[in-house]
Amino acid sequence: MFLSPSIRITLCFVGIALLCLFAADLAVTTINPWEDLANLFLGIVTPDFFSLEGIGTALLRTLAFAFTGVALGSAAGFLLALAFRWRIVRVFCAFIRAIHELFWALIFLQFFGFHPLTGVLAIAIPYAGIFAKVYSEILDEVDPTPERVLPTGLNTLSAFLYARIPDALPHLITYTSYRLECGLRSSAVLGFVGLPTLGYYLESSFAQGFYSEVGALLLMFYVLIATLRLWARPKLIPFYVVAAPFFLGDGLPIVWGNVVRFFTEDIVPSPIRDDEGLAGLWTWFSDLALNEALPGIWNTLVLTQIALVLTGIVTLLAFPLISQHFGGPVRRTFGHVLLVIGRSTPEYMLAYILLQLWGPSMLPAVVALALHNGGIIGHLIGRRSNEIALRPDAPHGINRYTYELVPRLYSPFLAFLFYRWEIIMRETAILGILGIYTLGFYVDSAIQNIQFDRAIVLILVTALLNILVDMISRRVRAGLKLKVHHTCEGH
Known part of the structure; x- marks a missing residue:
């Protein structure tokens, strides 16, 4: 056969x-998983939006970490994509995207603490590797015909800007918009390691058995994702990116001595x-x-x-x-x-x-x-x-x-x-x-x-x-x- x-x-x-x-x-x-599941379902259909303290701040911080991290990741990824034909760049990008955002967050927490920089870099670094890979493929798939009809002697940068970017731009924008949705998910999950995003409040409410609060948090997250195309229009994205860093919140001052000690002592095999x-x-x-x-x-x-x-x-x-x-x-x-x-x-x-x-x-x-x-x-x-x-x-x-x-x-x-x-x-x-x-x-x-x-x-x-x-x-x-x-x- x-x-x-x-x-x-x-x-x-x-x-x-x-x-x-x-x-x-x-x-x-x-002991009784079906009862617990029923309680969760009841909490989702009877959400309690009014007992959540600080949820507005959590939503803003979730958005702020996502926009700032994705913006930095996309900018770095685009630069890396231009050099992606070099093996060392491909290996570097494969390495940084192979480490999950939460692992990056756990690393940065050890010397930055609960500073906004921890959440931003935890998203930006692996996303830079992902963006570099996909952006390079988008640029490679561009129709080569426009470059062939350009005037002789045109420099490489001008040829790139006039012949490749216009054809690739719609695909670059589409993919970046999708990564923003991924960034929102990553930002929310960072709350599980203590950063003040939606995941932090979800874990807290679940631990206390407040299923109606859990339902409210989940519904708000789904609405945030489902309405992304309505409020994250391309014309508004630059405004969001500029405003996002101002809503990251404050953290304790970074002690750079801790950073130096982490790399020169803490991670050195005992x-x-x-x-x-x-x-x-x-x-x-x-x-x-x-x-x-x-x-x-x-x-x-x-x-x-x-x-x-x-x-x-x-x-x-x-x-x-x-x-x-x-x-x-x-x-x-x-x-x-x-x-x-x-x-x-x-x-x-x-x-x-x-x-x-x-x-x-x-x-x-x-x-x-x-x-x-x-x-x-x-x-x-x-x-x-x-x-x-x-x-x-x-x-x-x-x-x-x-x-x-x-x-x-x-x-x-x-x-x-x-x-x-x-x-x-x-x-x-x-x-x-x-x-x-x-x-x-x-x-x-x-x-x-x-x-x-x-x-x-x-x-x-x-x-x-x-x-x-x-x-x-x-x-x-x-x-x-x-x-x-x-x-x-x-x-």
Whole structure:
């Protein structure tokens, strides 16, 4: 029986995920999870907007961190994109974007404290790497014809400004607008490490069992994302960017001596600081690798592979919700609402909520990753399905889904899914901060124990693991001749 390469690679990944299930901890450990879930649902349908103190300030700070961080990231990313053809620039960008915003925040917290600079840089640095990659691809895809008709002798800068930028500008603006939505999610999540954004108030309300406050916060966040195109119009963006730094708030003065000490002492391996020689360094590194790095890598890989396959299943179930080939406008509107909720809720925030309801295990993380990423890819595949014209005698119902649409959509579906593989890995690592034994758990534990040298090594391991998965993903997509359009990669 002949199987296409796409089906073979699908079966391979499904098989790996099934094997990973035997090594995963997917237990529900709370006494009455359904009661807790019902209380949360009741809180969402009966939100209490009036008992929240300081929520207006939290909203402003969430917006301010997002606009300032994304603006700095896009400016730096554009400059890096101009030199992206150099290998050292590509490696640098791959490294900084492989480290999650929360990891960057945890690093900066150690010497900047709860200063606005911590939140801004935590967003700007990884976003610079992302922007550089996508901006360079947009510029490379520009039609070369205008450059060929320019007058002879025109300098390189003028040729770039007149021939490449006008064609690329709409795509650059579209992608930057999308990254702003991502920036809002990142900004909100920074509250979970103590910065005064929406995540801080969500965690506080949940810890106290104030579900109506949780519902109010979630609804405000969804409205903020859903109305983004209404209030974040291109003409208003420069005004927001200029105003945003004034709403970041104040922090304690930066003690630059702490910054110097962090880089010259704190992150230096303790055997080197204590002059224990190579034997001491080897013992230190072996202990770190065997007891923290390797268990963290294993759990990160296990959780990632299960979440990747479950994301694919959620996508295939979700895209008909917004496809014009199924149901009427009422059903599609309802489907759009569900997918907006799924893709707008950050994985970290959703995992935190599920962790409170189900208890500490991999299950909340797997479900959170699948719902968020499945919502994103389901939205993209649903839109792609609307571009397909079916013949008048096309079958209906399950046959239309199985024989007409899925075969035509399967290649872009795999392209999006494998692109999200590295992103799922990146999120899986950071979810360890919530108590799941991925790499983030060991990073957070090292920081809590003031072992910054161990934390930095584990963060580097996380970055290298993400880069490795990204390389494998690219090879798989190249082997299957799958391509993700640059306007969708950021999703």
